[in-house]
Amino acid sequence: MIHPLLPNQLQKTQETMRMAAEFILRPISRKYDKAEHEPPLEMEQLNQAAAAQKKESGVSDDSAKSMDLGGRNLWAVISLEQMCWGDVGLFLARPGTGLGNAAIMAVGNPDQKDLWGKRWAAMAITEPAAGSDSKNISTTAILEGDEWVLNGEKIYVTDGDRCDCVVVWATLNKDMGKTAIRSFIVEKGTPGFTVARLEKKLGIRASDTATLIFDNCRIPRENLLGGKEEIETDIDAAKKSFGGAMQTFDNTRPMVAGMAVGLGQAALDMTRAMLAEEDYEDNFGRSMHQQTAIQNELEMLEAELEAARLLVYKSAWMMDQKMPNSKEASMGKAKAGRIGNKISLKCVEICSMQGFSEDYLLEKFSRDSKILDIFEGTQQIQQLIVARQVLGKSSSQLK
Amino acid sequence: MQEYKTEHPFDLTLSEDQQMTWDMLRKFAETELRPHARQAESDGRPSDELLEKIKSLDLIPLIIPEVYGGMGLKQDSVSNALALEALAYGDLSLAMSVSVPLLVAQIISEHGSEEQKAELLPKLVNGSIFHVGLGINNTLLSTDPYQSSVSAEENGEEIILNGSKTGVAFANQANTFLISASNESGECNLYFVNKDQEGVALEDKEFMGLKGVPLSQISLSNCKINASHKLGGHNYSINYESLVDSARIGMSALALGVCQAVLDYVVPYTNERVAFGEPISNRQSVAFMVADMAIETEALRLMIYKSAALKDLGEDFHKQASLTNRFAAHHGMKIGTDGVQLLGGHGFTHEHPVELWYRNLRAIGIFEGGAGV
Numbered sequence: 001m002i003h004p005l006l007p008n009q010l011q012k013t014q015e016t017m018r019m020a021a022e023f024i025l026r027p028i029s030r031k032y033d034k035a036e037h038e039p040p041l042e043m044e045q046l047n048q049a050a051a052a053q054k055k056e057s058g059v060s061d062d063s064a065k066s067m068d069l070g071g072r073n074l075w076a077v078i079s080l081e082q083m084c085w086g087d088v089g090l091f092l093a094r095p096g097t098g099l100g101n102a103a104i105m106a107v108g109n110p111d112q113k114d115l116w117g118k119r120w121a122a123m124a125i126t127e128p129a130a131g132s133d134s135k136n137i138s139t140t141a142i143l144e145g146d147e148w149v150l151n152g153e154k155i156y157v158t159d160g161d162r163c164d165c166v167v168v169w170a171t172l173n174k175d176m177g178k179t180a181i182r183s184f185i186v187e188k189g190t191p192g193f194t195v196a197r198l199e200k201k202l203g204i205r206a207s208d209t210a211t212l213i214f215d216n217c218r219i220p221r222e223n224l225l226g227g228k229e230e231i232e233t234d235i236d237a238a239k240k241s242f243g244g245a246m247q248t249f250d251n252t253r254p255m256v257a258g259m260a261v262g263l264g265q266a267a268l269d270m271t272r273a274m275l276a277e278e279d280y281e282d283n284f285g286r287s288m289h290q291q292t293a294i295q296n297e298l299e300m301l302e303a304e305l306e307a308a309r310l311l312v313y314k315s316a317w318m319m320d321q322k323m324p325n326s327k328e329a330s331m332g333k334a335k336a337g338r339i340g341n342k343i344s345l346k347c348v349e350i351c352s353m354q355g356f357s358e359d360y361l362l363e364k365f366s367r368d369s370k371i372l373d374i375f376e377g378t379q380q381i382q383q384l385i386v387a388r389q390v391l392g393k394s395s396s397q398l399k
Numbered sequence: 400m401q402e403y404k405t406e407h408p409f410d411l412t413l414s415e416d417q418q419m420t421w422d423m424l425r426k427f428a429e430t431e432l433r434p435h436a437r438q439a440e441s442d443g444r445p446s447d448e449l450l451e452k453i454k455s456l457d458l459i460p461l462i463i464p465e466v467y468g469g470m471g472l473k474q475d476s477v478s479n480a481l482a483l484e485a486l487a488y489g490d491l492s493l494a495m496s497v498s499v500p501l502l503v504a505q506i507i508s509e510h511g512s513e514e515q516k517a518e519l520l521p522k523l524v525n526g527s528i529f530h531v532g533l534g535i536n537n538t539l540l541s542t543d544p545y546q547s548s549v550s551a552e553e554n555g556e557e558i559i560l561n562g563s564k565t566g567v568a569f570a571n572q573a574n575t576f577l578i579s580a581s582n583e584s585g586e587c588n589l590y591f592v593n594k595d596q597e598g599v600a601l602e603d604k605e606f607m608g609l610k611g612v613p614l615s616q617i618s619l620s621n622c623k624i625n626a627s628h629k630l631g632g633h634n635y636s637i638n639y640e641s642l643v644d645s646a647r648i649g650m651s652a653l654a655l656g657v658c659q660a661v662l663d664y665v666v667p668y669t670n671e672r673v674a675f676g677e678p679i680s681n682r683q684s685v686a687f688m689v690a691d692m693a694i695e696t697e698a699l700r701l702m703i704y705k706s707a708a709l710k711d712l713g714e715d716f717h718k719q720a721s722l723t724n725r726f727a728a729h730h731g732m733k734i735g736t737d738g739v740q741l742l743g744g745h746g747f748t749h750e751h752p753v754e755l756w757y758r759n760l761r762a763i764g765i766f767e768g769g770a771g772v
Contacts, residue, residue: 002413004410386694
């Protein structure tokens with residue numbers, strides 16, 4: 001039955017997480033935007049609120065009851081959407097879970113999931129010379145006895161300083177291209193692994209973004225995520241192997257897209273509240289003759305946001321239904337990333353000098369929003385993925 | 400923060416019935432409507448033969464209550480939206496030649512007085528599907544879409560209508576018209592006006608698109624009707640805003656069918672068209688345009704489903720319908736114009752249907768009352 005609506009229980013989740021965002025995150029938003037690189041101490045409260053909600057809603061697993069409500073990925077998207085309505089930077093700085101955790105759960109073997117699943121894991125892919133082009137990374141992993149030796153530099157690692165461990169992408173053999181790429185779990189404090197520096201950024205300043213150096217860093221042999229040591233020579237198997245690693249993104253893109261939706265809603269809500277001080281009211285459905293320019297603009301932005309939200313919910317729902325969702329995840333990320341950015345910038349413009357002012361949070365939303373159209377795959381990468389699927393093209397045909 | 404009440408989980412799967420109807424109508428659209436779109440355009444109307452086929456779909460008798468000779472199926476809005484999308488995939492004008500009478504049947508079944516239903520519904524069931532013409536579109540530029548450019552002066556038993564309506568489909572085959580008009584207290588209602596009534600003038604009109612369906616303007620000059628000709632009877636008031644909103648979801652669903660048609664046409668075209676030694680879709684500037692079309696088409700689909708599902712729940716759907724209408728108007732036209740762009744000069748000619756879709760998609764967000772859910 002076509003029913004793109006949230007059951008009562010999930011609307012309750014929205015409400016609870018919205019309150020947590022409003023009362024835990026909003027009051028400290030500006031503080032940690034200013035105090036870049038200072039770990040926020042208040043985040044444990046948010047984790048507790050999320051854990052309590054998860055327990056109460058009964059959507060934490062793939063059980064029948066959970067699926068009756070729509071499944072845990074949809075639950076995750078709607079709850080993080082609300083947390084990011086509060087503050088994206090602080091949400092990302094929430095201790096306990098990073099993108100590495102998604103990778104461990106997606107490609108780790110059962111032992112690895114047991115051992116590392118509950119640790120805070122960051123994800124290190126990007127290098128100074130390879131961003132979106134992740135098959136071109138040059139960090140190396142060489143097996144010596146029962147240890148892997150890692151060498152290389154990783155940049156833009158979210159949670160890279162505060163995490164317990166990092167999932168590091170490295171190549172077993174640079175000449176073999178993407179077939180030789182593997183991911184490894186490296187624990188904090190391992191000799192040869194250092195945090196070189198933290199970035200100063202346009203937005204999401206509450207979240208640490210680190211440069212990591214691996215200099216003859218030795219890790220146990222069993223830390224190869226998924227455990228596949230041999231390099232496939234069969235081209236199809238090879239494709240499948242790298243594709244497997246990339247599949248992590250099909251799981252994480254709906255989440256990052258959900259962040260952009262939450263931020264976009266926050267900007268619209270705040271703009272309306274500020275305009276209401278000067279007697280603004282919405283005027284949906286009327287023509288250009290009845291609407292003011294601002295009513296017209298906000299209606300269109302709201303429509304775009306709603307469109308993004310539904311694409312994102314669909315991609316998460318497909319995950320819960322165990323349907324391949326690569327195209328849909330990229331559609332949602334493309335739409336939400338660009339629209340979150342557009343909305344937040346437009347809202348600053350609508351609210352004029354107040355929007356531009358640090359007395360309010362609109363300007364911060366508009367800085368935070370930019371990264372959501374970049375990390376976890378840029379706008380252009382998402383369009384590329386969608387285009388290849390819609391047109392039925394390979395990466396060598398459509399570059 | 401709770402906006403609506405439902406226990407049903409989030410779901411995007413078609414029910415068995417919906418899938419069956421979808422398959423049937425989509426096939427009809429591809430085999431009967433699409434091939435006749437150009438002919439209908441040049442004739443200014445569907446051929447009699449095609450109209451018979453459209454009637455034989457029995458979509459109108461399906462929803463008319465059994466006491467009036469119909470099958471009395473209570474159709475939900477989501478299923479209606481699906482049906483409209485499937486039909487418009489073939490051609491927008493031809494889809495409207497069934498969606499407009501269907502909307503009329505919906506309106507009369509839901510709001511008509513016993514007498515009005517008894518008089519008109521059997522005619523609609525018995526093949527005279529254009530017996531009642533629908534006048535919703537305003538002629539003045541600045542009229543609020545939830546009001547009418549026709550005024551209704553209500554004096555006891557007599558109502559005097561003045562003003563005009565345009566975009567009335569199949570007006571020449573109609574015997575009576577259902578016209579929206581605003582009274583002095585700002586309420587908008589629907590009124591039956593007979594064709595042979597004094598003060599009624601019809602004029603055929605041509606538009607840049609929707610050429611496969613005959614459209615007319617109707618002008619009312621001191622047109623006096625009895626209060627019993629008000630839809631629902633003398634004391635009845637229709638929720639006109641809700642009617643317009645429902646019709647906007649319907650028009651959006653039609654737009655969606657056309658958007659999907661454009662997308663499905665440009666994919667093989669850009670894959671086969673070679674320039675500079677390779678398919679043009681190997682270039683990002685072309686491929687990304689196609690990707691965006693696919694993204695916005697899918698988004699529009701979900702917005703329509705959500706609006707219709709909210710309506711089915713009996714919740715307030717005004718905001719959702721408004722957002723959907725805006726989205727359909729903006730992105731529908733964008734997809735229409737990109738469709739022509741991707742075919743270049745070829746797209747500008749009648750060799751391909753993209754220029755027709757371009758003209759038809761300009762109606763979205765403008766044409767009111769062309770379909771309902």
